[in-house]
Amino acid sequence: MPLATTVPTNVQTAVETSPPAKLNLFLEITARRCDGFHEIDTVMVPIDLRDHLLIQRLDSSDELSMEAQWMPSSEIWTQKLSGSPQSSHLAQIPSDENNLVIRALAAFRKHFGVRCGFHSRLFKGIPAGAGMGGASSDAASALRCASLLCEPELGPAAERVEELAAIAATIGSDVPFFLGLPGQSESTVAARARGRGELLNPVSLRSPLPVVVAYPRHGLSTAEVYGRLTVPSETIDPEPFLKALSSGNRKLIGEKMTNRLTAPAREIRPEIDEMLESMWRSGLQTCQLTGSGSACFAITDTIGQARRAAARLRAMLQPGALVWATHTTTTAPRVRHAS
Missing domain, CATH: 3.30.70.890 (GHMP kinase, C-terminal domain)
Structure with a gap:
């Protein structure tokens, strides 16, 4: 989706990407953990239903700010959900720390000690409360975007894969999956996730599903x-x-x-x-x-x-x-x- 936006003068650079949704083809719960979470054993695949995320680096500010709206428009999504009073709140997208993009960027800055701020623009196409991992996918993409934007002070993004995976695991159970497996090839489109979702192994698909x-x-x-x-x-x-x-x-x-x-x-x-x-x-x-x-x-x-x-x-x-x-x-x- 083309983004019509004016980049402020205090923004050094900006990157964009299109986070995918996911499906659980297999999902078993093997135990309840002492911390209240559950041990899972699941096979997930990403699908070509996407959000769109643009992140701008702010060098004159340490602010984390965000704009969020539905694609193709918030009005259309509100209309689609209007027949569902129980889910009308799903048309509202948080733009504060309740959004995993903001949490991911805050965790990235804390872990690497970077001082720049980030401004995010999120366009949602993946429905909320659907079990398709849209928020987790957005968070994983935010980490990858921030890593690329901070290459001037941190070095090549490829050198931070394991550190990003560790950050991802603190944000949400599905975030490590969307971050991608180390050494992942274009043909790897499925993964088996265990633990809370952070223990990942690639699964081969004979062909796209x-x-x-x-x-x-x-x-x-x-x-x-x-x-x-x-x-x-x-x-x-x-x-x-x-x-x-x-x-x-x-x-x-x-x-x-x-x-x-x-x-x-x-x-x-x-x-x-x-x-x-x-x-x-x-x-x-x-x-x-x-x-x-x-x-x-x-x-x-x-x-x-x-x-x-x-x-x-x-x-x-x-x-x-x-x-x-x-x-x-x-x-x-x-x-x-x-x-």
């Missing part, structure tokens, strides 16, 4: 979903799913997908059942919740099939329903100098 993603206009609180979860005494082994994923067999992948958070999410939002039923009736067979919800997705054989199924699903759902036909991509999008 076309997907249909649907958002029921009702967000979910991750904390509330986990609060209703009963940790299972026996957990599902991810190895059969990983083998299915490496085989590229779409039917087998669908049979082995699972999400332990589905039951508590459905208790809070019965609309998830309706969404999954609608997806199934539209011809999508491999349907599942992503993350703690409330977005659902299905894998298809081709992007053309995904587009046709998405069109049928939109016709079945209430006007304004958010449905996308997209595909898997890479976690760490290119950071480029802003014009």
Whole structure:
């Protein structure tokens, strides 16, 4: 998305990037930790549904400031969510320390001792409260942008990969995934995450996965979903799913997908059942919740099939329903100098 912005005179340089969303193809909860968090075992893929982030370096100020709006406009998103009184707050994007971009930049400055300020412009295309990791992806991109902008005093950004990963783990469970794995190649588009999400291993995909993603206009609180979860005494082994994923067999992948958070999410939002039923009736067979919800997705054989199924699903759902036909991509999008 082109950004029409005037760069202030006290800004030395600016960079921009397009943080992707993610889907959890497999998600098991293996234990509750003594710190109140949970041990997870999940396989995530980034998808080509994106936010857009521009960060400007301020050398005459140590301020961390931010502007945030929805794409293509806040008015359109407010209208889309207007039929959902419970989720009307999702149209509001925080621009203070409640936004993970600000937290990431503050953590970066503290860790590296840099004195410059940063001004961020965030354009949101990934819905909030959806389980697609938009805020975490934005935070990871903010770290990568700041690292590039601070090369004059810190040296090449490539030398800070491990330090950025350590910072990412303090911000949020999904942030390390979006930061990208060290030595990640363009063909690596999936990862298995354990611990709180910081223990990452690459997972190979035989080919990109076309997907249909649907958002029921009702967000979910991750904390509330986990609060209703009963940790299972026996957990599902991810190895059969990983083998299915490496085989590229779409039917087998669908049979082995699972999400332990589905039951508590459905208790809070019965609309998830309706969404999954609608997806199934539209011809999508491999349907599942992503993350703690409330977005659902299905894998298809081709992007053309995904587009046709998405069109049928939109016709079945209430006007304004958010449905996308997209595909898997890479976690760490290119950071480029802003014009």
